[in-house]
Amino acid sequence: MTATDGAYIVFAMLGLVLGFLLGADGFGTGDESGEFSKSQRVQNVIWLIFGGVAILIADLQKFGVPKDLTSFDLAIAYAGCALMGGVLGFLITNQSISGSVREFNRSRQSQSNIDIRAVQREFLLRGRNASEKLLAKLKAEAVAIDRAREVGENERKRKARLETNKLIGSCVYLALRHLELAEPEQRQKQPDFIRNVQDLVRQVASFHARSTLNFRVSVMIYVPAAYADADFGAKARFLDRVEDAPMGYLKVVAGAMPNAPDLVLPVASNSAKVLPGAPEAVIISGVTVMNLSKIDYRAGVSAKVKEEIKRYFAEGYFTGYASVTSIAIQNGNQIHGTVNIESSALDLFGTDGPEDERESAVKDLAASLQPLIAVLSIIK
Secondary structure (H helix, E strand, C coil): CCHHHHHHHHHHHHHHHHHHHHHHCCCCCCCCCCCHHHCHHHHHHHHHHHHHHHHHHCCHHHHCCCCCCCHHHHHHHHHHHHHHHHHHHHHHHHHHHHHHHHHHHHHHCCCCCCCHHHHHHHHHHHCHHHHHHHHHHHHHHHHHHHHHHHHHHHHHHHHHHHHHHHHHHHHHHHHHHHHHCCHHHHHHHHHHHHHHHHHHHHHHHHHHCCCCCCEEEEEEEEEEHHHCCHHHHHHECCCCCCCCCCCEEEEEEECCCCCCCCCEEEECCCHHHCCCCHHHHHHHCCEEEEECCCCCCCCCCCHHHHHHHHHHHCCHHHCCCCEEEEEEEEECCEEEEEEEEEECCCCCCCCCCCHHHHHHHHHHHHHHHHHHHHHHHHCC
């Protein structure tokens, strides 16, 4: 490497380092007083320019710079690399700030996220120190909002539990009164009893919702195939006649669609052909959520059945409703039927918030409803 090359490298590196340091700092901040002459950003840019001017007017040969190099050549090398360094430092710091905001937002999984663009704008306009102060302020505000929301959410859940307990007490009272009736009178008043339970389920769902939603409740009883007469097979919907005989049937007893008052659903013995919604809730002895806009089918459900289900939910009866949540009515390992909650929101309560919180909200509701819907096991 020649002395000329060495001189170029030295001045280029000097410009690169100074430009990078000032660029990483966002070229400083404006003065709080608003006086242009006192602005740190202006002062830093002046110092950067002054370096190039100093090179132009200095007698560089005294510092061992070869005579074939002019001050202009070295000033150009310095200025070009200073510009590159400034841009590089600015971009790296901007990316670092953005990454810090994204990590903060990701770690909290909250709706009160920090706006990355606001912090980037502050860095662009006022420099690194100002952007860091703004970020610290926004983090503190976001944490405070989360804490307030958590307190409010806990209070909402507490009230929901209290109201649910009251309704469970009312439901148990209704069930006891119903059992006191003679069997003929029980059968006569069974529709009223079921309607009362339906209304209580709807109220509990409303207590657990974070916003005002529309709910509708239907009840189905489960009849194993061994106890089902031929009428069940004749009325069963969405059934491939060539498939294995179902292990049982679900028959709607309350809350049916007006043009399907005697709806019967097969519960397939082949797990790959189990229908979504209530039949699946029976199979898993638990809870299923079916979004009507995108129904998830098991692998063995035929295209013919899928098309029939699509037409069923296209009926005007389901206008304004987005999902159906089915909860198995069970006593130990014995399944008595399902309670189905039709909601105006996807995923029962809506799609706001992280997925695990949405799933937890559905599980909380199901757990709250189990003591209440258990009384439906007395339906004959």
